[in-house]
Amino acid sequence: MGPPVINLDKPRYDQGTYMGRAKHFLLLTNPLNCLATDAELDEAKKIVSDFKKTKRMPPGYDEEKLWRTKYLYDSAFHPDTGEKMMAIGRMSAQAPMNTLITGGMITFYKSTAATIFWQWINQTFNAVVNYTNRSGDAPMPKSQLIASYCAACGGALSTALFLNSKVKNMPPIFSRLVPFAAVCGANFINIPMMRSSELINGTPIFTADGQRVGNSKVAARTGISLVIVSRVIMALPGMTLTPILTNMAIRRGLFCHYPMMAIPFQLVLVGICVTFATPLCCALFSQTAAISAAKVDPELKDIVKAKFYKHKEFYYNKGL
Incomplete structure (x- = not known):
C-alpha cells in the first residue's frame, strides 16, 4: 500500500460533519493568515496549482506543509473566480x-x-x-x-x-x-x-x-x-x-x-x-x-x- 492520495480539490476534513467543518474553518479563518505577504500568497497559489497538475510533492514539502500551504491559498483566493481577495474582506x-x-x-x-x-x-x-x-x-x-x-x-x-x-x-x-x-x-x-x-x-x-x-x-x-x-x-x-x-x-x-x-x-x-x-x-x-x-x-x-x-x-x- 502506497501513501494516501492527497486531493487538494476538497477540504482536508470531512465536510459532512460539524467537527470536520469546524477544523476546516479554524484553519481557513486563522487571523495569522492576514500576515502573509503577496509574495507568499502567490507562492502558495503556484504550489497548489502545480501539485494539482502533477500530483508530485514539491521539494522540501511533506503532507502537513502542503496542507498548510493549501489553507493559506484558500484563505486569500476566491473559490469561484480564483482572484486574490481584498485583505480586509477575507474571513481571516x-x-x-x-x-x-x-x-x-x-x-x-x-x-x-x-x-x-x-x-x-x-x-x-x-x-x-x-x-x-x-x-x-x-x-x-x-x-x-x-x-x-x-x-x-x-x-x-x-x-x-x-x-x-x-x-x-x-x-x-x-x-x-x-x-x-x-x-x-x-x-x-x-x-x-x-x-x-x-x-x-x-x-x-x-x-x-x-x-x-x-x-x-x-x-x-x-x-x-x-x-x-x-x-x-x-x-x-x-x-x-x-x-x-x-x-x-x-x-x-x-x-x-x-x-x-x-x-x-x-x-x-x-x-x-x-x-x-x-x-x-x-x-x-x-x-x-x-x-x-x-x-x-x-x-x-x-x-x-x-x-x-x-x-x-x-x-x-x-x-x-
Missing part, C-alpha cells in the same frame, strides 16, 4: 477587524454621533466582506454595488437610531444591547443587498464531478439565507456576552477607580469571542451546499432532464 480578517469594530460599537453607544459613526464603519466593513465572499463568478455592476451599499448602511443606521430612541428610559443593559439588535437587523439588509446580483441572475450550480449546469436563483436564495443565519449567530457571543459581563463588572465597582479600563476589558472579551465564533459559526453549514434536482429553477429543469438526468443533487458555493 474577521477576528481582528470585528474586535476593533464591535469594541467600538459596544463602548461608544450613548451618543447619536458615535452610534452613526460606528454603525457606518461596521456596515462598510460588512459590505466589503459580503461582496468579497459572494458566491459565483459574475461581476457586479458599480451602480448596483453603490445602491446596495447605500441601502445596507441606511438600514443599519435607521435600525440603530430607532432602537436607541426606544431604550433611553430603560436600564443601561438594554442600551448596551442595541448594537447587537442593529447588527442583526442590518444583516438581513446588507447581505442580500451586497449579493443582489446572485438573487437576480442566480449562482452557478455544478454536478459532483464539476460540470456546470447553469445559474440557480433558488440556490442563491437558500445560500444567502444560510449565511445570514450564521452571521447573526456569529455576532451573538461578542455583542451580548461582552456587554452583560461589562455591565456586571461596572455594577460591582470593578472599574470605579479606573473607568477607562472597561475599554480594554471589553476588547479582550470581544477578541476571544470573535476568534472562536467566526470559524465555529461558519461551520454551521457546509460552504459547498447541495440542491436537489427536483428543486432547481423551472428554467433549468429542461437542461437537467436532457443532460443531467442521472444526477439527483447539484452543488454550489453558498459563500461565507
Whole structure:
C-alpha cells in the first residue's frame, strides 16, 4: 500500500460533519493568515496549482506543509473566480477587524454621533466582506454595488437610531444591547443587498464531478439565507456576552477607580469571542451546499432532464 492520495480539490476534513467543518474553518479563518505577504500568497497559489497538475510533492514539502500551504491559498483566493481577495474582506480578517469594530460599537453607544459613526464603519466593513465572499463568478455592476451599499448602511443606521430612541428610559443593559439588535437587523439588509446580483441572475450550480449546469436563483436564495443565519449567530457571543459581563463588572465597582479600563476589558472579551465564533459559526453549514434536482429553477429543469438526468443533487458555493 502506497501513501494516501492527497486531493487538494476538497477540504482536508470531512465536510459532512460539524467537527470536520469546524477544523476546516479554524484553519481557513486563522487571523495569522492576514500576515502573509503577496509574495507568499502567490507562492502558495503556484504550489497548489502545480501539485494539482502533477500530483508530485514539491521539494522540501511533506503532507502537513502542503496542507498548510493549501489553507493559506484558500484563505486569500476566491473559490469561484480564483482572484486574490481584498485583505480586509477575507474571513481571516474577521477576528481582528470585528474586535476593533464591535469594541467600538459596544463602548461608544450613548451618543447619536458615535452610534452613526460606528454603525457606518461596521456596515462598510460588512459590505466589503459580503461582496468579497459572494458566491459565483459574475461581476457586479458599480451602480448596483453603490445602491446596495447605500441601502445596507441606511438600514443599519435607521435600525440603530430607532432602537436607541426606544431604550433611553430603560436600564443601561438594554442600551448596551442595541448594537447587537442593529447588527442583526442590518444583516438581513446588507447581505442580500451586497449579493443582489446572485438573487437576480442566480449562482452557478455544478454536478459532483464539476460540470456546470447553469445559474440557480433558488440556490442563491437558500445560500444567502444560510449565511445570514450564521452571521447573526456569529455576532451573538461578542455583542451580548461582552456587554452583560461589562455591565456586571461596572455594577460591582470593578472599574470605579479606573473607568477607562472597561475599554480594554471589553476588547479582550470581544477578541476571544470573535476568534472562536467566526470559524465555529461558519461551520454551521457546509460552504459547498447541495440542491436537489427536483428543486432547481423551472428554467433549468429542461437542461437537467436532457443532460443531467442521472444526477439527483447539484452543488454550489453558498459563500461565507
